[in-house]
Amino acid sequence: MTATVWAYWLGVGMMIARARRKTRHLAGLVPEQRLERLMWLVWVPLVAAWIVFPYLALVRTHAPFALPAFAQENPVYAWLRWIAAICALICLLLTSLVWSRMGTRWRMAVSLEGEQELITDGPFRFVRHPIYALSMLLMLCSAIVVPNTPMIVVALLHFVLLQLKARNEEAHLFAKHGETYRAYLARTGRFFPKRG
Numbered sequence: 001m002t003a004t005v006w007a008y009w010l011g012v013g014m015m016i017a018r019a020r021r022k023t024r025h026l027a028g029l030v031p032e033q034r035l036e037r038l039m040w041l042v043w044v045p046l047v048a049a050w051i052v053f054p055y056l057a058l059v060r061t062h063a064p065f066a067l068p069a070f071a072q073e074n075p076v077y078a079w080l081r082w083i084a085a086i087c088a089l090i091c092l093l094l095t096s097l098v099w100s101r102m103g104t105r106w107r108m109a110v111s112l113e114g115e116q117e118l119i120t121d122g123p124f125r126f127v128r129h130p131i132y133a134l135s136m137l138l139m140l141c142s143a144i145v146v147p148n149t150p151m152i153v154v155a156l157l158h159f160v161l162l163q164l165k166a167r168n169e170e171a172h173l174f175a176k177h178g179e180t181y182r183a184y185l186a187r188t189g190r191f192f193p194k195r196g
Contacts, residue, residue, distance in 0.1 A: 028109030
């Protein structure tokens with residue numbers, strides 16, 4: 001799990017560098033909106049914790065960072081941890097495909113300047129925020145593999161922040177694209193495909 005999470009955030013860093021090289025912008029690394037700047041105050045330490053906590057679970061033997069006894073001793077839970085670890089790898093691979101689809105239009109935060117193409121094909125045909133959906137699934141896998149209290153707290157904060165971030169982006173995109181975005185909202189789910 002440690003390697004998967006590190007690879008995910010290395011990928012984010014590579015996306016920032018790629019967008020910076022091609023567009024001369026920081027790809028949302030420094031948020032422009034006040035709300036997102038406030039979220040970053042929680043988000044940055046949260047990401048640091050997500051990167052560090054799985055590693056600490058490998059090397060610590062005492063709470064709160066060590067794996068709980070049930071996660072180490074229960075053979076059924078051991079299988080669940082393996083399944084979660086494999087699912088996390090799949091999330092990483094799928095996320096890299098979405099990053100590739102977005103190319104230099106990928107941003108970490110809402111961009112207030114320039115033209116912003118509305119991407120509605122590929123995985124965006126089904127959900128408005130495939131990267132966030134995969135990130136939440138990756139975080140859930142992290143919390144299953146490392147089910148200690150600090151990781152559970154990080155996971156809960158992560159889910160709340162992604163909800164806020166998605167809603168903020170949707171408000172921004174609706175202001176930019178109007179009826180086109182309203183039609184897109186009607187046919188897609190936020191994190192899960194719409195039924196029927």
